[in-house]
Amino acid sequence: MIKFFKQDLNKSIFIKALDNFKNDLWVNGKIINKFENNLKKTLKIQQKVSTCNSGSDALLLTLLLDKNSKKDIYITTPISYLASSSIPRFLGLNLIYIDVEKDGYIMCLKELEKFLNKCPIQIQKRLKGIINVELFGATCNLIKLKKIAYKNNLTLIGDCAQSLGTKFKNKSTISYYDYSFTSFYPTKVLSCYGDGGAVFLKKNLNKLNLLKNNGHSFKDKSTCKELGINSRLDSIQAYILNNKLKNLNKNIALKTKFHKILRKFIENKYNFSKFKKEIKSNSYVFPVRVPAKSRSKFIKFMRSKKVECKIFYNKLIPDNKLLKPIFKTDLKNARKLTKTLVCLPSHNELKIKDIHKIGNLFKEFNF
Numbered sequence: 001m002i003k004f005f006k007q008d009l010n011k012s013i014f015i016k017a018l019d020n021f022k023n024d025l026w027v028n029g030k031i032i033n034k035f036e037n038n039l040k041k042t043l044k045i046q047q048k049v050s051t052c053n054s055g056s057d058a059l060l061l062t063l064l065l066d067k068n069s070k071k072d073i074y075i076t077t078p079i080s081y082l083a084s085s086s087i088p089r090f091l092g093l094n095l096i097y098i099d100v101e102k103d104g105y106i107m108c109l110k111e112l113e114k115f116l117n118k119c120p121i122q123i124q125k126r127l128k129g130i131i132n133v134e135l136f137g138a139t140c141n142l143i144k145l146k147k148i149a150y151k152n153n154l155t156l157i158g159d160c161a162q163s164l165g166t167k168f169k170n171k172s173t174i175s176y177y178d179y180s181f182t183s184f185y186p187t188k189v190l191s192c193y194g195d196g197g198a199v200f201l202k203k204n205l206n207k208l209n210l211l212k213n214n215g216h217s218f219k220d221k222s223t224c225k226e227l228g229i230n231s232r233l234d235s236i237q238a239y240i241l242n243n244k245l246k247n248l249n250k251n252i253a254l255k256t257k258f259h260k261i262l263r264k265f266i267e268n269k270y271n272f273s274k275f276k277k278e279i280k281s282n283s284y285v286f287p288v289r290v291p292a293k294s295r296s297k298f299i300k301f302m303r304s305k306k307v308e309c310k311i312f313y314n315k316l317i318p319d320n321k322l323l324k325p326i327f328k329t330d331l332k333n334a335r336k337l338t339k340t341l342v343c344l345p346s347h348n349e350l351k352i353k354d355i356h357k358i359g360n361l362f363k364e365f366n367f
């Protein structure tokens with residue numbers, strides 16, 4: 001069976017780790033700083049890096065840093081993993097969803113501008129920021145998005161949980177945001193053996209360190225300077241990530257090669273959305289669109305040929321009672337896409353012959 005995802009398991013990392021922890025701490029060890037610096041160097045970014053316990057915590061910490069008592073509304077997209085909306089709602093913040101591009105899964109900037117131009121003044125006054133979800137490793141025109149955010153006095157937050165390594169105009173997408181965050185969850189392009197995440201930020205690092213350490217500094221654990229939580233990346237996870245970091249660019253290059261091959265098979269079958277030249281995706285996941293009426297038949301067909309495909313985000317986030325928007329918008333593109341989305345396996349343990357098999361089966365299926 002060609003599985004959709006293969007969990008990474010490298011025994012030698014654990015053996016080497018045992019040696020490392022003869023001289024380091026399990027919590028707040030020296031390896032944390034080392035990994036954060038190496039990540040910054042690998043991504044070639046100016047932003048500061050601060051690790052924490054998960055991508056979800058990274059968003060929670062970011063929103064705490066961006067807190068403003070008068071402004072409580074964030075703009076985001078309706079197709080994503082729940083966390084990009086559930087975390088703001090958990091903090092009592094409100095959401096407005098902007099539709100995605102017609103042939104992609106990323107916020108449509110035209111729709112965003114249209115909304116900002118016609119949005120009622122009482123809503124406009126409460127807008128705090130944009131959470132731009134870089135779903136499946138894709139992104140939008142980040143220069144344009146930055147201009148829109150600046151013009152409307154909005155904090156620009158990047159949900160880069162799925163897009164670590166993605167570039168816009170040859171720079172990591174992280175460089176374009178006021179705050180951004182990623183996840184090291186086991187399926188991600190840089191993954192640990194458990195949960196992990198990181199915040200990327202230009203300012204407020206000291207405050208973030210307090211927020212993720214129950215409000216205290218390292219020197220004085222008795223004084224609470226901020227109301228915070230305990231959200232630190234375990235040192236063992238930092239050790240694993242630091243080891244895997246060396247292969248990040250190589251892994252992305254391999255996945256990109258797989259995607260290129262798959263795209264060739266699929267292009268003839270239907271008009272596949274191509275990335276604009278200035279976007280270099282990390283090739284996290286390979287999404288395709290299958291007519292809604294044949295979607296389950298397609299998944300069954302692939303399974304019968306021993307290929308596991310997956311449907312993600314079957315339901316739009318705002319269709320959850322708990323995650324409803326404060327102001328309704330038209331989400332017709334997202335609604336259409338979510339009924340047709342299928343993801344093909346493209347993890348980096350696959351062989352070229354597996355990719356050819358997947359591509360040929362896609363071609364063979366009668367939609």
Ligand SMILES: Cc1ncc(COP(=O)(O)O)c(C=O)c1O
Nearest residue numbers: 054055056081083084161183185
């Ligand atoms: C788009 C997106 N946002 C946020 C998250 C949350 O990350 P984590 O699972 O590490 O909490 C994920 C992870 O699955 C994600 O895919």
